[in-house]
Amino acid sequence: MELPKPRDFSQVPAYIPGKSEERVKAEYGLETVIKLSSNENPMGPSPKALLAVQHHLSSAFRYPDHTSTALRECLAAYHDLPADHFLVSAGLEEMINCIGRAYILEGQRAVMPEVSFIKYVISARLMDSPPQFVPMKDFGIDLDGMLQAVDDRTKIIWIANPNNPTGTYLSETQLKEFLSHIPPRILVVLDEAYCEFADAPDYPQNSHRYFEEYPNVLVLRTFSKAFGLATFRIGYAIGIPELLEPILKVREIFSVSSLSETAACAALQDTEFLEHYRQLVLTEKKRYYHELDRMAPLGISYVETQGNFIYITLPEESQKVFQGLQQRGVIVRPAGKYGIRVTIGIPEENDAFFAGLEEVIREMRSTP
């Protein structure tokens, strides 16, 4: 049967989302399932955000404001920057694709760490541009390697800080030094989806103002992680208007719902909720270190994290460990052949993960 022929997508990797709790429950006949695979806020959405949405529901028959003026004004106040320095998108997923579409011209390439957010790869591949991968250094981003990879074809440099899935970070000094070597014709994107969880004293606090010195820098932030608003689909970029305009050109019209705008503005005010969650992550992160140190004799190790997740290296193949955990009702995310990425949950969720991991590894090691 002859059919309209689509583009060839064989080079575009699939993004495989974590399975939902409902699906794992059904597949394994489980009553309780714990989802630690998507770095969502386990405390739920900000209650103030939900209240604001409820008040706004009756206006849902209207199209949203194409440029999210109200939200950009909230962001302007929050970051003390002009509103035209913000571009809002349906999550950073949309933003990352749009940056590729707006900036990768024929023959141009994007430099990115080998182990990072897969959307950078997809964004380049959708533009028929093979990514320029830079190997990791101790699970972290190798800025010297990134700099060496830059050539005449390079148009975008992707840096996740903290990095996903490894949880490592780059300091203010490292980043500034790196930026000083990058030609201004190259767009440097700092993806700070997890910045709210960083507690390292030298983690950059002022990257949203780097554009003042380096106008070729864009900073990305999201409401899907710390703010607990993943399904509302809201991310944003901070940068000079000249860089943001082309991205808006390729972004969908009306991509951010007015309900999402309302939720985001209210969540920005809910500092108590954010701080409560942040403390939970910092406290539980120490428990992860402690419990995983205890499991070191089993061949389990981890990378210290600045995110709300932790990268764990295993003595067995990650797919098998992932399956074993899933059978026990704990969903994590395989990351590489011998690694998993685990979201830091509430204490009971983390306890279930610790017990499950130990059990799975012990079982695998005793059955040859």
Place this chain on the structure above:
Amino acid sequence: MELPKPRDFSQVPAYIPGKSEERVKAEYGLETVIKLSSNENPMGPSPKALLAVQHHLSSAFRYPDHTSTALRECLAAYHDLPADHFLVSAGLEEMINCIGRAYILEGQRAVMPEVSFIKYVISARLMDSPPQFVPMKDFGIDLDGMLQAVDDRTKIIWIANPNNPTGTYLSETQLKEFLSHIPPRILVVLDEAYCEFADAPDYPQNSHRYFEEYPNVLVLRTFSKAFGLATFRIGYAIGIPELLEPILKVREIFSVSSLSETAACAALQDTEFLEHYRQLVLTEKKRYYHELDRMAPLGISYVETQGNFIYITLPEESQKVFQGLQQRGVIVRPAGKYGIRVTIGIPEENDAFFAGLEEVIREMRSTP
């Protein structure tokens, strides 16, 4: 200052959304503003949909299901088709762009009516593909002209039925005859965003099953118009899975919120609400005909409509009439040099429009 150079978007037309009530109120210092520019449901969202959303709000911290399984199952039941024959997107705006991205290969073109939804033009231009425009025939889509425009480069044919902004329609017989002449290598997209309002007895009732005979046909539907859920961003395509898969490849991950899925499923059940609105449109449409007939001596005319909007031709430039109406607190949409598109509202809104239009035209005619 050197900056990263974006793609050249000079050929991509801007989509200019209708101004919001709030903005027009502020600009003109008005207390009441009536928005008849975006073909939204003036009765608001389906109350059942809002109730369902409220029950679901607390799970908003989770990412949505990438392929909207629950909603596709609701649609499958609603249309009595398999769930894999549906693809959900963030409104038809996203779908139309994605169809272009997935199917327009280098050198290929899209055939479209000269006066239709501007997103078809944007979708082609974003793929660096100049649209093949076909002139209108009595404000309607000229299928013979469309057929003649088809050549070796043609990859997509866009047909809005009813057509936006003219409100004309194509009958079952006309469409079937047309489809029988189109080679199967060409994708035919029937955009039925306004199908719920059609009352012509020969309007196609079974186009969602045309794929059985013509597998190269995709049908588009939306929840933004009849269902009153514009800000939730939900549209969908009906067609064979082989045609839908490439579109999913270029669609954003998680583009449809789980709240939107919930709202849409509930709205599909709310047949009473839909029927109530439909009757409102059909009744008020007759009032539009009556009032506009009365204004015929002023040089005002209109095109009979199958949508929830009406295309009105004017004796004066549409931009001037649009401005005059806006000063009086009525927002409509200019469409062409001497036309406006007006959403059929609730009776009081329509009364305000009738009075405003007559006043504006009389004033313009008396001031040389």
